[in-house]
Structures are given as structure tokens and as C-alpha cells.
Amino acid sequence: MKDISLHMDEYLPLRDVVFNTLREAILTGDLEPGERLMEIKLADKLGVSRTPIREAIRKLELEGLVNMTPRKGAVVAEISKEDLQNVLEVRRVLEQLAVELACKRMCPEDEEALETNLEVFKKAIETNNPTDIAKLDVEFHDIIYMATKNARLIQILFNIREQMYRYRLEYIKDQDTRYTVVKDHAKIIAALKDKKVEEAKKIIISHIEQQEKTIKKNMGFN
Amino acid sequence: MKDISLHMDEYLPLRDVVFNTLREAILTGDLEPGERLMEIKLADKLGVSRTPIREAIRKLELEGLVNMTPRKGAVVAEISKEDLQNVLEVRRVLEQLAVELACKRMCPEDEEALETNLEVFKKAIETNNPTDIAKLDVEFHDIIYMATKNARLIQILFNIREQMYRYRLEYIKDQDTRYTVVKDHAKIIAALKDKKVEEAKKIIISHIEQQEKTIKKNMGFN
DNA sequence: CTGTTGTCTCCTGTATACAATATTCATAAA
DNA sequence: TTTATGAATATTGTATACAGGAGACAACAG
Incomplete structure (x- = not known):
């Protein structure tokens, strides 16, 4: 069997697309430290629903790029x-x-x-x-x-x-x-x-x- | 004003409860290495919906306790x-x-x-x-x-x-x-x-x- | 004028519905 | 017997609906 697998890793779940987008935005300073990340706003802006946004934010949290407070949401982590x-x-x-x-x-x-x-x-x-x-x-x-x-x-x-x-x-x-x-x-x-x-x-x-x-x-x- | 704050940190989002539960299960070996983590099954077992389960799994992924493959789901990470x-x-x-x-x-x-x-x-x-x-x-x-x-x-x-x-x-x-x-x-x-x-x-x-x-x-x- | 309370709105937390993909298993062809 | 093939089923991906908490602000009491 030859290698017919034409980039099967081409597909990325939306949550990862969102994750990469947000990460990039934070690292470049497009999203400023202290800025709130509001799910609906981001969802509208990126043209997806809240679900992938939420999952992306969970990952950003673990990466230390955002800080979360339960029931209040996420903010871009400060750099000190x-x-x-x-x-x-x-x-x-x-x-x-x-x-x-x-x-x-x-x-x-x-x-x-x-x-x-x-x-x-x-x-x-x-x-x-x-x-x-x-x-x-x-x-x-x-x-x-x-x-x-x-x-x-x-x-x-x-x-x-x-x-x-x-x-x-x-x-x-x-x-x-x-x-x-x-x-x-x-x-x-x-x-x-x-x-x-x-x-x-x-x-x-x-x-x-x-x-x-x-x-x-x-x-x-x- | 006296300290009347009776455990305001008492509340934990379900995703965190699920996260802790799953983590514990993995660490103690209750969930074995290689075992699949299926969302619906876990949701039923823990009596919650899929949403908190999914968010918990994202965190476990970042912690390195599970491995994910897009559209196939998560499995408990092997220990070698x-x-x-x-x-x-x-x-x-x-x-x-x-x-x-x-x-x-x-x-x-x-x-x-x-x-x-x-x-x-x-x-x-x-x-x-x-x-x-x-x-x-x-x-x-x-x-x-x-x-x-x-x-x-x-x-x-x-x-x-x-x-x-x-x-x-x-x-x-x-x-x-x-x-x-x-x-x-x-x-x-x-x-x-x-x-x-x-x-x-x-x-x-x-x-x-x-x-x-x-x-x-x-x-x-x- | 200050502080309290109630309401209103916004936002997150959770559940569920729907769509798309992967897996399985049976069936048929070689 | 083995390998393809395809439908049925299971499972993940995504969107949306609904519930409840937090903050803002105005009305009101002191």
C-alpha cells in the first residue's frame, strides 16, 4: 500500500484553531494584559459558537496565558x-x-x-x-x-x-x-x-x- | 467588620469537580492506562452533561494524563x-x-x-x-x-x-x-x-x- | 449626601440538540 | 477463507437553549 494519506492531519478541530488564534493574539499583544476574554464576543468575532471558545480558553489557562475566576471569566495574564x-x-x-x-x-x-x-x-x-x-x-x-x-x-x-x-x-x-x-x-x-x-x-x-x-x-x- | 466569610471558595464549577475526580481515578489506577475516556459514558456515570466532561478532559490533556486524537477521543496516558x-x-x-x-x-x-x-x-x-x-x-x-x-x-x-x-x-x-x-x-x-x-x-x-x-x-x- | 436594596442586564455554567466522522459488523465477492 | 464494501451504530464536534450568579445603576431610606 502506497502512501495515499494526503495530509490526514490537515483537519484541525475548531477549538485548536481558536486556541492558536487567541494564543497568537496574546503573544503579539493584540490582546492586552488584563483584557477580558468574553465568550460571546470572541465567538461572534471568530464566527464560531461558544463551545470551541470555552475549550480553547481552558487550554490557555493551563498554559498560563490567561487567568480564570469562576463565574467571572478569563482575563489575559499580566506580564510582570x-x-x-x-x-x-x-x-x-x-x-x-x-x-x-x-x-x-x-x-x-x-x-x-x-x-x-x-x-x-x-x-x-x-x-x-x-x-x-x-x-x-x-x-x-x-x-x-x-x-x-x-x-x-x-x-x-x-x-x-x-x-x-x-x-x-x-x-x-x-x-x-x-x-x-x-x-x-x-x-x-x-x-x-x-x-x-x-x-x-x-x-x-x-x-x-x-x-x-x-x-x-x-x-x-x- | 468581623470575618463572617464562611467558605466563599466552597463552590467549585462542575468541570473542576469532574477534573479532580478523573485525575484521582487515573492516578490511583482506577482508570487504567490505555483505557478510553468516552464522554457520554462518563457523563452518565457522574450524573452531569458532556460539557463539563469535555472541559475536564482538555485540562487532563494539558496535564499529560490523557492523550487525545481529534475525532477519536481521549485515552488514559500510558506509563512507561x-x-x-x-x-x-x-x-x-x-x-x-x-x-x-x-x-x-x-x-x-x-x-x-x-x-x-x-x-x-x-x-x-x-x-x-x-x-x-x-x-x-x-x-x-x-x-x-x-x-x-x-x-x-x-x-x-x-x-x-x-x-x-x-x-x-x-x-x-x-x-x-x-x-x-x-x-x-x-x-x-x-x-x-x-x-x-x-x-x-x-x-x-x-x-x-x-x-x-x-x-x-x-x-x-x- | 451616603449607603442600602432591588431590579435589570450581561455573562458564565450546564444541558441538550444536531452534524459530521469513525468504527463495527455483517454480507458479498474473489 | 480472506478481503472489500457498505449500512448501522457509536462517538466526537459544534451550536444553541436555558438557568443562575455577578455587576451596574437607579430609587429610596437614613
Whole structure:
């Protein structure tokens, strides 16, 4: 039997479409922190009934993007300096774990993917395309995550990155840091290839701390 | 105005009641791994409509306790040796982070709570009440989590513990390890009080590794 | 002028109805 | 006997209806 399955995963339940739409809107700031999410209004706007909206909101709640109060509804979660600190504290150790595991378990394809990414990244910086740059940076870390072969870790890191996205857009606008990012990525790749775990960890930490500084600077958290 | 507020948090939406019920059933093994969760059946059994059931299942999905396939429904997530490994890898670093932060931020009340817990724990072991023992062990770690003052970390650790519960019940039945657990707890408290971060981390790691061994032994993962 | 109460409206919580898809099982053809 | 095929059935996806709580606001009492 040949592969006749023409994208059987093409179909997405409305709740997932709604979920993605709302998430995107929150991450880009289209829906502002503190804003109420009213089911009927959203349902009308998106042209669906309340049911998928409700289910999407339940998921957003678990993702930490909205806060719910029973019988009062959901509001877009606030972003605060404290919360950023909290997320970064967790992220720091998990990213370290990720490079550690990646070091152990990385296969040749992963290595290759990292190097390809770095090249494309460099080009994107030349052409100065912010969207591409952000996407490629995300992809770089994705490759490392995947190399860990730990589905749980991957899931949590994805979730954390989601949170970070609300700050990240600010971060990536900052011109000065771009070359630092490239250098960091190159160093990480080298360390991973040489299986220098501690080295790789160190770079990741400084990488994150650099981001932290930039974000705080750009958002006026000080 | 006196405190006349008689349990205003008494009310729980049905979806949360259902969520707790199903979670409990999954964790205790009442609902077995691989078992299908059919909405109508559950709705009839619990005497509610499908709506709260569906919303509860969405939450269970995000918690990782069930797996969903669009248009096919939800099944109770399997528990495998690999998954246990994955969870433990993450847990190891996050528990370390927790004691590190707890060391920094613990207040006198937290210290007191830990010591009280230890005393009660000892008594529970004397009287050999498995339910109490499990509850107190959980509480011990809760106190440390809370002392970190990091809501994100707390949330993830809670979630991880939830996952662990599926193995933990087996773990706690094991008689031999109980005294080790008490000793570990005492050592952790001492280290936290003396602000000996590295020491505390070391103990936590061995504590977890001990659990890991016991769980694997009891579940025949080898 | 201030605070209380009642009503009105809006919104969420829950149930149910209807639509679309997946599964099952029997039947028929090779 | 095995494999297709298709109708019957079961189950999920989505929309809608109805009930009840929360907030807003006006009328009224102090």
C-alpha cells in the first residue's frame, strides 16, 4: 500500500484553531494584559459558537496565558518583572539540562541541522529581516531541545518559550545583541560537538543572561 | 467588620469537580492506562452533561494524563519506563533549583513548618499509616516548593509530582525506605537552615535517586 | 449626601440538540 | 477463507437553549 494519506492531519478541530488564534493574539499583544476574554464576543468575532471558545480558553489557562475566576471569566495574564524573573530562573536550569542531554544524545543529523541553521541565521542578519531572525533563533533552540530525546523536557521548554515570547519580540528588535547571539550559537555548537558539557552549559547561561538584560532594558524593568 | 466569610471558595464549577475526580481515578489506577475516556459514558456515570466532561478532559490533556486524537477521543496516558526516566531527569534539576531558591528565600515560618512536618512524619511511621505517610511526604516537599516563592517553578513541580503519583503509590508501600526518607528529610532541613546550598542539593539528588530505584524495583522496570 | 436594596442586564455554567466522522459488523465477492 | 464494501451504530464536534450568579445603576431610606 502506497502512501495515499494526503495530509490526514490537515483537519484541525475548531477549538485548536481558536486556541492558536487567541494564543497568537496574546503573544503579539493584540490582546492586552488584563483584557477580558468574553465568550460571546470572541465567538461572534471568530464566527464560531461558544463551545470551541470555552475549550480553547481552558487550554490557555493551563498554559498560563490567561487567568480564570469562576463565574467571572478569563482575563489575559499580566506580564510582570517578577514573573519574568520566575520564568527565567526555571528556564536557566532547564536549558542547561537540555544542552547536557543534547551533548549525550545528539545524532549527526542534529549536528547538521544546527550548522545549517547558523549559516542561514548569519544571512538573515545581513538582510536584516527581524521575523526571520526571530524564527531562526527559535529553531536553533528547538533543534537542541529535540536532541535531548526527552519529550517531557521538550514540552516544558516549549511552554516556557511561549511565555518568553511576550518579551522576546522586544528583545529581538535590539540591534546590538544580534552578533552576540550568532557568536553564542557558534560556541554552543562547537561545545556540543566536542562533548564539552560544562562549556556548553556556561555559554547557554550567559546566552540567557544576555537575553534577560536586553529584555529588561527594553521593557524598562529595572 | 468581623470575618463572617464562611467558605466563599466552597463552590467549585462542575468541570473542576469532574477534573479532580478523573485525575484521582487515573492516578490511583482506577482508570487504567490505555483505557478510553468516552464522554457520554462518563457523563452518565457522574450524573452531569458532556460539557463539563469535555472541559475536564482538555485540562487532563494539558496535564499529560490523557492523550487525545481529534475525532477519536481521549485515552488514559500510558506509563512507561522511558517516560519515568524523562520525568525524573526534569525533576532532578527542578528539585535542585527548588532547594537552592528555598535556601535563599526561606522565612522562619517555612523552617518551622518543615520541622513540624518531620515530627508528625516520624509519628506516622510509628503508627504505620500509609496514607498519612504519603500525605506528609508530599507536604514536606510542598513546603520547600512554597519557600522558593517562584510561582512558575511551583506549578511545574506540582505537575511533575502529579505524574509521579502514578508510580509513587507503589513507592510508598515499600517498608525499607521509610526510615531513609525520614533521615533524608532531617538532613535537608539542617542544610537549609545552615544555608548550605550544595549540601542540600546533594541530599535531594540522592533522595530522588533512592525513590527512582525503589519505583523501578516495584514496577519491574529494569 | 451616603449607603442600602432591588431590579435589570450581561455573562458564565450546564444541558441538550444536531452534524459530521469513525468504527463495527455483517454480507458479498474473489 | 480472506478481503472489500457498505449500512448501522457509536462517538466526537459544534451550536444553541436555558438557568443562575455577578455587576451596574437607579430609587429610596437614613
